[in-house]
Amino acid sequence: MIQSLLVANRGEIARRIIRTAKRLGIRAIAVHSEADAGMPFVGEADEAVCVGPANPAQSYRNTEAILAAAKSTGAQAIHPGYGFLSENADFARTVEENGLIWVGPSADAITAMGDKINARNLMAAAGVPVAPGTQDPAATVEAALEAAATIGFPVMVKAAAGGGGMGMAVANDEAGLRTEYEKVRGFAERMFGDGSVLIERYFPRVRHVEVQILGLADGRVVALSERECSVQRRNQKLVEEAPSPAVGPELRARFLAAAVKAGEAVGYRNAGTVECLLDPATGEFFFLEMNTRLQVEHPITELIHGLDLVEEQLRIAAGLAPTFDPDALTSTGHAIELRINAEDPKRFLPGPGKVTTWVEPSGDGVRVDSGYAADTTVTPFYDSLMAKLIVHGTDRADAIAKARAAVAGFEIVGPKNNLPFFAELLENDEFLGGDYDTGIVSRMR
Template sequence: MTTPVFESLMVTNRGEIARRIIRTANALGIRTIAVCSDVDADLPFVKEASEYVSLGPANPAESYLNVDKLLATAKAVQASAIHPGYGFLAENTDFARRVIESGIVWVGPSPESMEMVADKINARNLMQAAGVPVASGSTEPVGDPDEAVKIANTIGYPVIVKPSGGGGGIGMMVAGSDEDLLAAFATARSRAERFFGDSRILIEQFIQDARHVEVQILGLADGRVIALGERDCSVQRRHQKVAEESPSPGITPGLRARMLDAAVKAGTAVGYRNAGTVECLVDPVRQTFVFLEMNTRLQVEHPVTEAVFSIDLVEEQLRIAAGQDVGFDVVNRQPSGHAIELRIYAEDPKRFLPSPGQISQWTEPSGEGIRVDSGYAAGNTVTTAYDPLLAKLIAWGLNRDEALARARSAVDAFQVAGLKTNLPFFQVLLDDPAFKSGRYSTAIVGELQQRAKAKGETATSKEEYV
């Protein structure tokens, strides 16, 4: 019998990503420990772990974000390693450092690498020094509105105002004039302080009709950094992704090669180990790109890379964390086919507002090329305490047309009752001529919403958009 990579693994997350990690660890013969809040005790990830520990109240500060409680739990269950998933404490350098100091293996990059790119301004400057293209913008935090206006006029409108710390698109605002900028600056700084405790602001040139394309990297145990293709993440609402695909239909082979090379440079510049992502904005007309940010964790959309490369990124994360070689041919591995991921949320499909409640029916699609990573089942309750992501629907095909067709059929077959979901939105997206052609940008969701608003539809299914 093969010796497991680790004797035991504690997963400090919940929902679909906890279930996803536990599935791979179980298959590798690793004893898995789930942690959960009281309201999550009946979710599938808890039942599928070897054992679980309740963290108490639903409030994340008292459960999934409680570092002292998590470390005490890890010690009590004798966890060999901790996998943080994404969100919560996944990119918290203090947590990573304390895990390592306690003698437990951290499944992720070093705290030092995380710190180097956690701040958007610092990351931007580091990438520029490493030869990675960056947008015109401020190289230091912008201190006041007058300075912001001066910088914007030097760069040229439109500009985007970003909190220097934090992520998830929170606080980002686009400004097209001095007046817009003054309002955006005040709002962005307020949100940055409220959500991240850091009011520092970055201003950059805004690329209109851009595509959001990211590169999956792996920092190997031997020090090498490799790139595993790219993912197009341009379908977004409120700067947050809702659909992704690989390869990107909006870039040429030449641009792809340049982006993969830049991503390797980015990872090498910070001594990166384990799985990470280098995010970029692409000008599809000029076929140029600029660095956006670096995510020092496993991404929500990692399954599309797994589908086209036929690998298990969680397994490779565990191997790297254990100091082992990865389980695939690094030199000769090539992508095959096309994959699309749709994030299924418990939310109003028109306004994208959360729709909590109990799930009375849950029927997942199946078939060739179809994969569902779900966090819920019939009878489970979606609460307001956490992000309302229910599942991820992944469709793979020999080419993009086949992947699209499979995704469209799977969306129709995915049946969820008891609360609203965004499945009707995906019916519309997959039928939209711009999306089907592959010629779309980060504006596509807003365009679909405007079209629905103009038609004044009031139905509660696909008719909301068409």
């Protein structure tokens, strides 16, 4: 097993990785910005190194500073968490070139799946269903219009290099496409350094379902189970649950088989997620993208399977067998995750500030993965995620009941937070019935 691990991230995910590392007897090393010096993850690490000022480009995305920290502390491996450098193929390659273990997929796999157009084409060749769309970037607005004429309006205009719900827009007609094409291309050039644009069929009513995969050290790809991620604002997830209330045994078998094909197509190793769109009217699903990292919502998969996915990642990176039998994987109950963000519960606009009160709920089947505590400050420099509230029940109804009680028992004073939204959602008839889609939040607002 790995003996020392540098965690190239911050907040709740750094804390969560450190927790597993210490349980396994691995020396945990944190890197942090000047703004994060007093954060819980820094104090909980065995060693911590400041890698720069608050600006992520100068700290958490500062590859030279992070590699220097790894060398100065004698780290054997680097875990990137999610976000920041986690899907940066150049960084992954550089880590390994410096003789360190990269806790993630190969740089080649990250590159192959990082471009949405290339990923679509790879998946289609592997027999994974993909939505109607362009096989090459739409280089001009005229090319985009021609593609839309073939696909049919409405269409989704997407940045090929985008991710996390960024760089996406819907066009309902030619005029809308002209406008959105230029907006998305400009945004993609600024944010990702790549203005390539993909035109794809847009589904007015769709569910977002994903499958957790593990590429094992022996070369096998295992699909664990699916997660429902349709409660979203601005194409970004707020709530996830596993299993999906929309997926029965036959559809689940098709989802898992497609996810395994997707992983095998790129020789995938370590943890990853195959994201799909599900048309609830027809039962058809289409490949959306592959996240070549650990997902924010991994805890719900952990709870229904009784696994620690960070431990599995570390074992794979070390060339070890998993802790479970891939041929006899079981799941029990139902799990739900709520993303507790520093944002107002109506318009979901950021609301940073100093945390004066932080009281986490507890009890049977309740788990909180938090990045903050009382007397810490949510700054405007990073993502608004403060904590993840995760519950596990015997069935969906039990999980919802536990989520209601946990939301009521979670007290945060200082920054704005979206706990009131979750209290509303957990009483919403559409959500309670399980027959919801990605438009549920907009209908609530």
